[in-house]
Amino acid sequence: MTKAVSTRLTILQKALTLIYRQGYGMTSIDTILATTQLTKGAFFYHFRNKEEMGLALIQELIKPAMEEAFVKPLAKSSQPTQAIYTMMKQLLLKDPFFEVQYGCPAVNLASELSAANEPLHQALLEVMRQCQQAVQSSIERGQATGQIRPELQADQAADFILVGYSGIRNLGKLFGRSCYQTYLRELKRYLQTLT
Amino acid sequence: MTKAVSTRLTILQKALTLIYRQGYGMTSIDTILATTQLTKGAFFYHFRNKEEMGLALIQELIKPAMEEAFVKPLAKSSQPTQAIYTMMKQLLLKDPFFEVQYGCPAVNLASELSAANEPLHQALLEVMRQCQQAVQSSIERGQATGQIRPELQADQAADFILVGYSGIRNLGKLFGRSCYQTYLRELKRYLQTLT
DNA sequence: GTAATAACATACCGATTAGTATGTTTGCGG
DNA sequence: CCGCAAACATACTAATCGGTATGTTATTAC
Numbered sequence: 001m002t003k004a005v006s007t008r009l010t011i012l013q014k015a016l017t018l019i020y021r022q023g024y025g026m027t028s029i030d031t032i033l034a035t036t037q038l039t040k041g042a043f044f045y046h047f048r049n050k051e052e053m054g055l056a057l058i059q060e061l062i063k064p065a066m067e068e069a070f071v072k073p074l075a076k077s078s079q080p081t082q083a084i085y086t087m088m089k090q091l092l093l094k095d096p097f098f099e100v101q102y103g104c105p106a107v108n109l110a111s112e113l114s115a116a117n118e119p120l121h122q123a124l125l126e127v128m129r130q131c132q133q134a135v136q137s138s139i140e141r142g143q144a145t146g147q148i149r150p151e152l153q154a155d156q157a158a159d160f161i162l163v164g165y166s167g168i169r170n171l172g173k174l175f176g177r178s179c180y181q182t183y184l185r186e187l188k189r190y191l192q193t194l195t
Numbered sequence: 196m197t198k199a200v201s202t203r204l205t206i207l208q209k210a211l212t213l214i215y216r217q218g219y220g221m222t223s224i225d226t227i228l229a230t231t232q233l234t235k236g237a238f239f240y241h242f243r244n245k246e247e248m249g250l251a252l253i254q255e256l257i258k259p260a261m262e263e264a265f266v267k268p269l270a271k272s273s274q275p276t277q278a279i280y281t282m283m284k285q286l287l288l289k290d291p292f293f294e295v296q297y298g299c300p301a302v303n304l305a306s307e308l309s310a311a312n313e314p315l316h317q318a319l320l321e322v323m324r325q326c327q328q329a330v331q332s333s334i335e336r337g338q339a340t341g342q343i344r345p346e347l348q349a350d351q352a353a354d355f356i357l358v359g360y361s362g363i364r365n366l367g368k369l370f371g372r373s374c375y376q377t378y379l380r381e382l383k384r385y386l387q388t389l390t
Numbered sequence: 391g392t393a394a395t396a397a398c399a400t401a402c403c404g405a406t407t408a409g410t411a412t413g414t415t416t417g418c419g420g
Numbered sequence: 421c422c423g424c425a426a427a428c429a430t431a432c433t434a435a436t437c438g439g440t441a442t443g444t445t446a447t448t449a450c
Contacts (some may be wrong), residue, residue, distance in 0.1 A: 003416090003417090028406075028407065028408080029407085029408065029409090030406080030407080030408090040408095040409080040410090041413095041414095044408095044409070044410080049408075049409075050408065050409090
């Protein structure tokens with residue numbers, strides 16, 4: 001990794017931790033650069049403006065992270081409902097990056113920017129579509145093996161599960177860690193009704 | 196209504212429509228006053244600072260609105276599951292104030308401010324607690340009349356439904372109106388599993 | 391009517407914002 | 421080792437932010 005690439009990555013990573021906690025709008029470029037050894041010269045050499053940095057942040061950090069934590073655990077799972085529940089439990093309770101009071105970066109940015117910034121909206125749409133598609137494919141494989149009721153609309157059930165993830169990340173910020181456990185129990189009940 | 200009270204209400208209402216669309220942080224005091232006939236003298240006479248205005252906004256506009264649209268339709272309902280579904284359908288598809296691309300003010304502010312502003316966090320907590328309590332009481336009444344399975348944990352099911360509302364308001368901003376219909380269908384399925 | 395106070399308007403302030411213009415250093419090919 | 425572009429640093433700008441100080445007008449009490 002060349003030094004220039006390392007510098008770019010440093011900016012993106014610092015931006016992620018700050019934007020995750022404070023939001024996109026409340027995180028200034030100066031703040032991002034403050035604790036690094038870098039200045040505005042470096043920032044605007046690697047990114048034309050703040051929006052382009054946000055785009056790179058979503059595509060190069062958030063998207064791979066969601067693929068690793070959300071999509072990958074569902075791929076080629078032999079038992080879909082259990083895989084979905086285990087993935088969600090791991091993501092909510094075990095993943096060291098996420099903190100209850102800060103929610104999920106993808107969900108947060110979707111809430112903040114969907115109506116305000118079209119390029120970033122599209123990038124976030126792609127990330128969440130991947131997650132939805134992963135759940136849907138998992139359910140469809142479950143239907144193929146007879147584990148899930150065939151008359152179920154896989155895309156709709158997948159949407160509902162994604163709604164649950166988005167909602168619990170949001171309510172977790174409001175109500176705190178306790179509602180994670182509650183949600184997981186109720187999710188397990190819901191998943192059982194799919195069989 | 197005296198003129199002073201009317202002025203204060205004008206500021207709060209204009210603030211609501213702007214903050215609903217742009218978020219709390221991205222909405223400046225100047226912008227709020229721009230289209231009204233008022234100036235900063237009026238604003239800082241009625242509110243000590245922006246935070247106090249936000250607090251009044253939540254307590255005096257958002258809270259009553261959620262009570263009217265979310266809590267009231269569930270009160271003393273004889274058929275809880277149907278009342279919950281009808282309320283949600285009405286709130287998502289018919290309420291003229293809400294727009295899909297902007298979500299729900301209470302949910303938006305909870306996402307933006309829960310980790311950033313403790314007084315506003317507490318005010319939003321109170322609003323959402325009321326909604327959760329309304330769903331829970333509705334379910335408990337359904338259990339008392341034998342319409343809902345007695346072994347069900349009413350508080351957990353209520354949390355799950357609130358998670359759904361928060362999530363669908365969020366994903367609606369991302370995916371658009373179509374997922375509202377999908378969510379309502381899946382919500383109906385979930386509610387049937389409670390009987 | 392006439393103080394006195396409530397209810398504003400006007401003008402300003404320091405801090406912060408995204409972004410630019412222009413310098414300086416670093417690394418690498420020939 | 422030298423030249424030249426890449427990879428930054430420094431210094432600045434205009435706009436905007438929340439908030440204040442001070443003025444002016446409207447209302448009310450007596």
